[in-house]
Amino acid sequence: xxxxxxxxxxxxxxxxxxxxxxxxxxxxxxxxxxxxxxxxxxxxxxxxxxxxxxxxxxxxxxxxxxxxxxxxxxxxxxxxxxxxxxxxxxxxxxxxxxxxxxxxxxxxxxxxxxxxxxxxxxxxxxxxxxxxxxxxxxxxxxxxxxxxxxxxxxxxxxxxxxxxxxxxxxxxxxxxxxxxxxxxxxxxxxxxxxxxxxxxxxxxxxxxxxxxxxxxxxxxxxxxxxxxxxxxxxxxxxxxxxxxxxxxxxxxxxxxxxxxxxxxxxxxx
Amino acid sequence: xxxxxxxxxxxxxxxxxxxxxxxxxxxxxxxxxxxxxxxxxxxxxxxxxxxxxxxxxxxxxxxxxxxxxxxxxxxxxxxxxxxxxxxxxxxxxxxxxxxxxxxxxxxxxxxxxxxxxxxxxxxxxxxxxxxxxxxxxxxxxxxxxxxxxxxxxxxxxxxxxxxxxxxxxxxxxxxxxxxxxxxxxxxxxxxxxxxxxxxxxxxxxxxxxxxxxxxxxxxxxxxxxxxxxxxxxxxxxxxxxxxxxxxxxxxxxxxxxxxxxxxxxxxxx
Numbered sequence: 001x002x003x004x005x006x007x008x009x010x011x012x013x014x015x016x017x018x019x020x021x022x023x024x025x026x027x028x029x030x031x032x033x034x035x036x037x038x039x040x041x042x043x044x045x046x047x048x049x050x051x052x053x054x055x056x057x058x059x060x061x062x063x064x065x066x067x068x069x070x071x072x073x074x075x076x077x078x079x080x081x082x083x084x085x086x087x088x089x090x091x092x093x094x095x096x097x098x099x100x101x102x103x104x105x106x107x108x109x110x111x112x113x114x115x116x117x118x119x120x121x122x123x124x125x126x127x128x129x130x131x132x133x134x135x136x137x138x139x140x141x142x143x144x145x146x147x148x149x150x151x152x153x154x155x156x157x158x159x160x161x162x163x164x165x166x167x168x169x170x171x172x173x174x175x176x177x178x179x180x181x182x183x184x185x186x187x188x189x190x191x192x193x194x195x196x197x198x199x200x201x202x203x204x205x206x207x208x209x210x211x212x213x214x215x216x217x218x219x220x221x222x223x224x225x226x227x228x229x230x231x232x233x234x235x236x237x238x239x240x241x242x243x244x245x246x247x248x249x250x251x252x253x254x255x256x257x258x259x260x261x262x263x264x265x266x267x268x269x
Numbered sequence: 270x271x272x273x274x275x276x277x278x279x280x281x282x283x284x285x286x287x288x289x290x291x292x293x294x295x296x297x298x299x300x301x302x303x304x305x306x307x308x309x310x311x312x313x314x315x316x317x318x319x320x321x322x323x324x325x326x327x328x329x330x331x332x333x334x335x336x337x338x339x340x341x342x343x344x345x346x347x348x349x350x351x352x353x354x355x356x357x358x359x360x361x362x363x364x365x366x367x368x369x370x371x372x373x374x375x376x377x378x379x380x381x382x383x384x385x386x387x388x389x390x391x392x393x394x395x396x397x398x399x400x401x402x403x404x405x406x407x408x409x410x411x412x413x414x415x416x417x418x419x420x421x422x423x424x425x426x427x428x429x430x431x432x433x434x435x436x437x438x439x440x441x442x443x444x445x446x447x448x449x450x451x452x453x454x455x456x457x458x459x460x461x462x463x464x465x466x467x468x469x470x471x472x473x474x475x476x477x478x479x480x481x482x483x484x485x486x487x488x489x490x491x492x493x494x495x496x497x498x499x500x501x502x503x504x505x506x507x508x509x510x511x512x513x514x515x516x517x518x519x520x521x522x523x524x525x526x527x528x529x530x531x532x533x534x535x536x537x538x
Binding site for chain 1: 328330331332353354356357358360361362363364367368371372375409411412413414415416418419421422423449450451452453455456457476479480483484485504505508509
């Protein structure tokens with residue numbers, strides 16, 4: 001069966017993920033940063049001098065790790081899904097990201113989620129290694145359900161919290177993100193990514209957006225390009241080569257964004 | 270990049286999802302049934318005369334629905350992920366299944382999970398429409414991460430709670446399940462399903478198994494075949510044609526299994 005084209009991501013996109021009105025009109029006081037890999041998390045943990053929560057807010061058995069601290073006027077929690085208890089690798093992908101996002105929001109009641117991480121970029125859309133994008137729309141590219149309306153559910157297009165001032169004042173690149181559970185890209189994935197009009201692809205964003213919308217927490221997405229998907233180098237090799245260096249660029253942009261948020265309401269972003 | 274073959278699912282399979290020893294040695298008293306679609310859930314809700322929980326144990330915004338009641342010596346909770354609040358279709362797939370499994374286990378502390386539902390079957394492996402399988406192993410087929418060890422994490426092979434007596438005494442078909450977020454099957458999915466040695470494919474099982482293992486709740490999987498993936502008919506059409514009829518077979522088998530469990534410890538299954 002051919003992969004369905006669910007009407008295009010723009011047609012399917014819901015409302016932007018918005019906070020309740022009362023939250024929008026007071027300065028953000030608590031930020032939840034969700035990051036998939038330890039290598040991506042460590043520079044930010046160091047930058048904001050966060051401490052590890054050794055008496056976990058998460059249930060026994062969950063490998064999820066929380067770091068916390070205060071930075072300027074902001075309470076910052078940074079969570080990553082930890083290492084797989086059997087295999088020892090970072091718990092990447094949509095299921096882990098959704099679970100840790102859900103559990104962290106329930107435990108910590110943040111005003112704002114920032115999902116930060118590395119991503120593959122499409123040079124045909126203007127992406128280069130080391131570029132950092134503020135994401136204007138998210139969708140899935142590997143949930144093909146060729147039944148009317150279920151097709152749109154599978155694509156799961158969502159808009160992040162509206163942040164026109166962040167993009168303009170910090171001069172960040174802006175583009176769409178497509179999420180799937182594979183590091184590589186099959187022809188079916190590629191067709192869906194094209195339909196999603198994405199400049200970057202990751203393995204978590206759209207799942208975090210799903211949870212954020214469900215629990216009504218505004219969410220923004222910052223993705224740094226480690227590898228060029230439509231380039232000549234194998235994705236896995238390029239990803240591993242650039243991971244450490246690109247996290248420095250990610251670190252710098254996340255810090256810029258958090259400095260910008262400090263003292264502002266969500267509606268001022 | 271070619272899809273990786275992560276060393277085969279059997280090599281990657283962890284230990285069976287087991288309950289703590291004290292739970293294994295007393296009769297099961299509380300069962301959590303997790304079902305993805307309303308059409309699949311309704312016959313069991315009626316069969317066990319379950320009531321809907323109108324004062325939800327789940328957070329505001331989550332569409333998840335719980336039914337509960339007592340059947341013989343068993344407390345039964347049945348949860349399904351509900352309808353998408355924007356699109357109105359059942360919240361199928363791994364992210365929703367993982368979230369509702371996590372939230373339900375946290376809220377209800379069941380002794381045993383039964384993930385029941387419909388699935389596509391492979392006639393080359395002996396499956397026919399209406400067959401009901403007790404699942405002997407689960408894995409994902411759409412999480413390709415071609416980096417050593419991450420590849421095994423992506424495949425995510427797990428063994429359900431060991432139930433040799435259920436299979437023998439109830440004369441159920443036994444086989445492996447492969448899970449992915451698409452109703453259709455790409456060539457890459459097909460290669461992974463073959464590597465997973467699966468007789469049936471669904472959209473939730475391996476995600477439920479992941480959560481069950483994390484939270485140390487024994488889980489069993491019962492899947493009824495609605496459509497033949499390697500047959501002549503389009504999957505979506507065959508699935509929709511057979512969904513109602515096959516849920517009757519699923520209903521009968523789940524009832525048989527629950528009757529069998531009543532009064533027994535997990536270690537007697």
